[in-house]
Amino acid sequence: xxxxxxxxxxxxxxxxxxxxxxxxxxxxxxxxxxxxxxxxxxxxxxxxxxxxxxxxxxxxxxxxxxxxxxxxxxxxxxxxxxxxxxxxxxxxxxxxxxxxxxxxxxxxxxxxxxxxxxxxxx
Amino acid sequence: xxxxxxxxxxxxxxxxxxxxxxxxxxxxxxxxxxxxxxxxxxxxxxxxxxxxxxxxxxxxxxxxxxxxxxxxxxxxxxxxxxxxxxxxxxxxxxxxxxxxxxxxxxxx
Numbered sequence: 001x002x003x004x005x006x007x008x009x010x011x012x013x014x015x016x017x018x019x020x021x022x023x024x025x026x027x028x029x030x031x032x033x034x035x036x037x038x039x040x041x042x043x044x045x046x047x048x049x050x051x052x053x054x055x056x057x058x059x060x061x062x063x064x065x066x067x068x069x070x071x072x073x074x075x076x077x078x079x080x081x082x083x084x085x086x087x088x089x090x091x092x093x094x095x096x097x098x099x100x101x102x103x104x105x106x107x108x109x110x111x112x113x114x115x116x117x118x119x120x121x122x
Numbered sequence: 123x124x125x126x127x128x129x130x131x132x133x134x135x136x137x138x139x140x141x142x143x144x145x146x147x148x149x150x151x152x153x154x155x156x157x158x159x160x161x162x163x164x165x166x167x168x169x170x171x172x173x174x175x176x177x178x179x180x181x182x183x184x185x186x187x188x189x190x191x192x193x194x195x196x197x198x199x200x201x202x203x204x205x206x207x208x209x210x211x212x213x214x215x216x217x218x219x220x221x222x223x224x225x226x227x228x229x230x
Contacts, residue, residue: 045210059217
């Protein structure tokens with residue numbers, strides 16, 4: 001069964017940085033794009049960033065462009081989200097999610113991790 | 123920016139059919155995906171490419187998309203179907219991933 005496990009969340013002050021990790025298993029990781037989707041407390045889902053299967057293309061929502069960086073290490077079956085200059089509005093549960101199709105980016109998500117909580121507060 | 127709109131809540135009696143809509147400008151020209159999120163759990167894909175079900179998703183879940191509205195239909199709704207439901211699409215024009223605000227389904 002496809003498995004995605006996020007880690008790295010925590011409480012951080014505004015303006016500081018945090019790096020999230022998403023460890024994948026039980027599928028051919030290097031064939032699939034991976035995305036980060038967040039959910040603020042009591043709110044809906046919001047796509048944050050995505051990366052192509054080979055890591056050559058990165059995609060971001062406008063509000064995190066220039067602050068967040070997505071990357072992947074296919075030798076470690078892991079995707080990362082480096083979050084800099086964090087703001088209170090970045091407070092959310094961050095999920096990593098697998099793109100539905102291999103070798104192409106469809107922006108639809110067939111498997112999700114359990115999420116890691118990020119709280120930005122002074 | 124592109125937006126899609128869902129009703130905040132839908133109620134249905136057990137055994138009846140629940141219909142959840144997702145509206146957006148020319149949404150029928152895009153693919154729509156539906157997710158179910160149980161309380162305190164991660165989302166689960168129910169429908170992709172408007173009307174396709176991933177393996178393991180019960181046949182009582184179905185989808186359609188035409189014009190400005192996509193619809194998730196749950197036939198023979200069960201108490202276990204109480205959850206939040208989100209539609210999602212990708213707008214090529216703005217290269218943005220768009221989620222609806224979510225619909226809370228109550229089975230009563």
